[in-house]
Amino acid sequence: MYGLFLRHFYLITRSFPRILDLVYWPTIQITLWGFISNFFATHTTYYNNAVGVILTCAILYDFLFRTSIGFNMLFLEEIWSRNFTNLFIAPMKIGEILTSLVATALIRALIGLIPAVLLTSPLFGISILDLGIFLFFLFLSLYLFGITLGILVSAGLLRYGPSFENIAWSTMFLLAPFGCIYYPIEILPEVFQKIAYLLPLVYIFEEARNILINQTVDIQNIYYAFMWNAVYFVLSIALFYYSFNVAKNKGTLINMGE
Amino acid sequence: MKNLVEVKNIKKNYGKNEAVKGISFNIKEDEILGLLGPNGSGKTTTIGMLLGLLKPTSGEIFINGQKLEGNRIEILEQINFISPYIELPKKLTVKQNLTVYGKLYKINNINERIEFLSEKLRLEELLNSITGELSSGQKNRVSLAKALINEPKVLLLDEPTASLDPEVGDFVRSFLEDYKKEKKISILLASHNMNEVTRLCKSILMMKDGIIIDEGNPEELINKHGRKNLEEVFLKLSRSKNELN
Numbered sequence: 001m002y003g004l005f006l007r008h009f010y011l012i013t014r015s016f017p018r019i020l021d022l023v024y025w026p027t028i029q030i031t032l033w034g035f036i037s038n039f040f041a042t043h044t045t046y047y048n049n050a051v052g053v054i055l056t057c058a059i060l061y062d063f064l065f066r067t068s069i070g071f072n073m074l075f076l077e078e079i080w081s082r083n084f085t086n087l088f089i090a091p092m093k094i095g096e097i098l099t100s101l102v103a104t105a106l107i108r109a110l111i112g113l114i115p116a117v118l119l120t121s122p123l124f125g126i127s128i129l130d131l132g133i134f135l136f137f138l139f140l141s142l143y144l145f146g147i148t149l150g151i152l153v154s155a156g157l158l159r160y161g162p163s164f165e166n167i168a169w170s171t172m173f174l175l176a177p178f179g180c181i182y183y184p185i186e187i188l189p190e191v192f193q194k195i196a197y198l199l200p201l202v203y204i205f206e207e208a209r210n211i212l213i214n215q216t217v218d219i220q221n222i223y224y225a226f227m228w229n230a231v232y233f234v235l236s237i238a239l240f241y242y243s244f245n246v247a248k249n250k251g252t253l254i255n256m257g258e
Numbered sequence: 259m260k261n262l263v264e265v266k267n268i269k270k271n272y273g274k275n276e277a278v279k280g281i282s283f284n285i286k287e288d289e290i291l292g293l294l295g296p297n298g299s300g301k302t303t304t305i306g307m308l309l310g311l312l313k314p315t316s317g318e319i320f321i322n323g324q325k326l327e328g329n330r331i332e333i334l335e336q337i338n339f340i341s342p343y344i345e346l347p348k349k350l351t352v353k354q355n356l357t358v359y360g361k362l363y364k365i366n367n368i369n370e371r372i373e374f375l376s377e378k379l380r381l382e383e384l385l386n387s388i389t390g391e392l393s394s395g396q397k398n399r400v401s402l403a404k405a406l407i408n409e410p411k412v413l414l415l416d417e418p419t420a421s422l423d424p425e426v427g428d429f430v431r432s433f434l435e436d437y438k439k440e441k442k443i444s445i446l447l448a449s450h451n452m453n454e455v456t457r458l459c460k461s462i463l464m465m466k467d468g469i470i471i472d473e474g475n476p477e478e479l480i481n482k483h484g485r486k487n488l489e490e491v492f493l494k495l496s497r498s499k500n501e502l503n
Contacts, residue, residue, distance in 0.1 A: 082345040086404070089309050090362040091334035245313070251272065253311040254302065 015163040032177045039183035052126035053212045054182060057205055059120065059128055061181045063113050064142040064201075065172050070108035071150025072157075072168040074101050079162050088253050094244055098237070101154075102147050109143070131211050137222050138204050144229040145200050149175075151236040155243035161252050181205050200228040259286040261320075262412050262444040263308070268317030270303050270468075277303045279468040280317065285412070285444040290434070292455040292476075293448040295465030296496045301448045304465070305414050308446070309339055322411055335363065338405040341416035345397070348390025352381060352400050355389055356407060363408035375403040379433065395426035402430065406437070413445045419454060427451075431458060452489040462488075464495050471495055 012018045078084045087097070120126045131138065149171050156164040178192060179201035185193055196202045207221035247253045263285035270278040278300040285291045295301050306312035308319060310330040319326040321333045346355045353372060360368035376382045379399045384392065389400060398418070405413060418434070419427040431454060438445055449455050455462060456476045464472040464479075472479065472495060476488050483491045 077347070081347045081349075082343070083347050085311065085339070085341070085344040086346065086359070087362075088311060089334060089337075089339055090359065091331045091364070092362060093331060248311065248313040251303070251306060251312055254306040254309075 016160075018163060018166060020167065032173070035177055035187055036182050039187045042187075043183075052120075052124065052130070053209055055120060055124060055126055056128050056131065056212060057181050057208055059113070059116055060138060060142060060205070060208055061176075061179070062116065063109055063139060064146045066109040066112045067105055067143050067146025068149040068153075068172055069169070070112075071101055071105040071147050072153050073108075074104055075150075075154045075157055076165060076168060079157065079165075085254060094241060098151065098240065101150070105147055105150060106143060109146070131208060134207070134211060134217055134222065137226075138208055141200055141204050141222070141225040141229055144226075144233060145204075148229065148232045148236045151233075151240050155236065155240040158240070158243040158247045158252060161255065175199065175201065178202070179205060184209065198228065200225040200232070203228070259288060261285065262287050262322050263446070264318075264320040265304075265308070266318045266320075268304070268307055268314040268319060270300075270307060270312060271315045277468055278307070278314075281463075281465070281468075281470050282317075283463055283470065283473075285446060287444060288438060288442040289460060290438060290445040290447055290458045292459035292462040293446055293465065294450075294452075294455060294462055294492060299465040300468040301465055302416065303468075305339070305416055305446070305448060308412075308414060309337070310334060335408060336410060337412040337414065338408060338410040339414045339416070340401050340405040340418050342398075342418075342420045343416070344401075346389050346400060346404060348388070350389055351386050352389055352392070352403075353385040355400065356385075356403055359404050359407050365407060371407060371409075372403075375406055378437075379403050380429075394421050395423060398422055398426065398430065402433070409441070411443055413443055415445060415447045415449075417449055417451075418447070419449070419451060427454070434458065452487065452492060456488050464492070466495065 012022065078087050117128050120128065129135065153164070153168045153171055156167060178188075178196040178199055180188065180196055181201070185196055185202050185206065188196055203221040203225035207218060207225070210216060210218055210221065261284040263283075265281065265283050267280045267282050268278060269276065269280045281300075281304065283291070293301050293304065303312060307314050308321075308326075310326055310333065322336055324333055326333055347358075350358070356372045356375070357368055360371060365371050372385070376385060379402060381396075381399060381403060384396055384400070387396075389397065392400065402418070415434075419430050422430065434445065435458060437443070445458075447455065447458060460475050462473060462476060462479060463470050472482075474482065479491050480486070480488060483494055485491045485494060
């Protein structure tokens, strides 16, 4: 028994991503639900006139989640099937690999999203299409952020190998408290608000709530969301190229999956 | 015969650890070069550098006259690799896997190519089988088909017959001999099977601790070291201090 305990203990102590994984899951869950509880306790009437706002935000968040996880899954599939080396010795540029993953991730996310959108109307009498033409911009912005996170995690997988996999599953949860998905940004402590304003998520979800509750459109929110998306997208691509070069120096590419 | 592979004084350091300490060698057209050495001698690192998966700390690699650095994609179109440590996606059928790689290598006549390789490698009956459900011998032949899908000029083989039964091992060796003769390709064979190396290779490099400690054809090495066979030469060199450098 002690031997089996040691086997897992050694594994954890030799991998920083695994230690991080142990620590931040409880922290993030407590933080996220703490803010949600706090919001509902102090703003009981906020959603009274806008049935479906929470569900709409949940669908938007799920689209983001599916896009990001979908991208990561495509990358992880190659590691799990020990096909990773085959892929990286094929005559494909890094840009071509990324483009094909980005397109495939979109198709995966849409396959998951369309049935969810169609089900909300008959089951709950709510249509996400109430967001109007701006729904397209919100989805586009979420898609960009989703693939940006996917590229960042894939860069981590290239740099640190399969032990980075746990981070792949939890990036979305790590950002959820700052994304202000189910509550307005004012509910966050001031320090957290400053961090939240550096993410496109807060502008996207604030705008979704604004359209549904106030029936108005604040273009500035959409603009800021795209601006931050562009910044993070460029950074993620640069980091991916950097990680690829580090992996070529460290030999991660030939040992991936072992 | 021209050199299809030219390796000039390549070194690879992982931090302070010198995995490959400045080795040079060439592989001619229509030649199989054996790369032997104990575990940790630098064989895999050398293959990784030839595939462009590892950046040499210094030195140069030329494939078919083109420098690898700066021409990685063009060179990857001309080479391929097989190793028991990498596999093809298990859930796809054999034909789907070969089609995917045919597309990745931008092969025009994929179906013809798959048909040709299936016939040569006895895969006709397996094309619609799920790759993950095949035996090791069948998977090995599928991996070989993938490695030949782009008609490579240079083929890198890392223990290509490891874990195969003698019959399949013999089939693969015979196939490689015939294919090399027919297509005039260069093959680098890293193997721990000394009978295989003796049969297939006219030239051998012996690596240890990141350097080439001896080279020659199998017979020369056996005579030079006064041993009965290549396995005994391997054991002698592996257990002794580095001889040449």
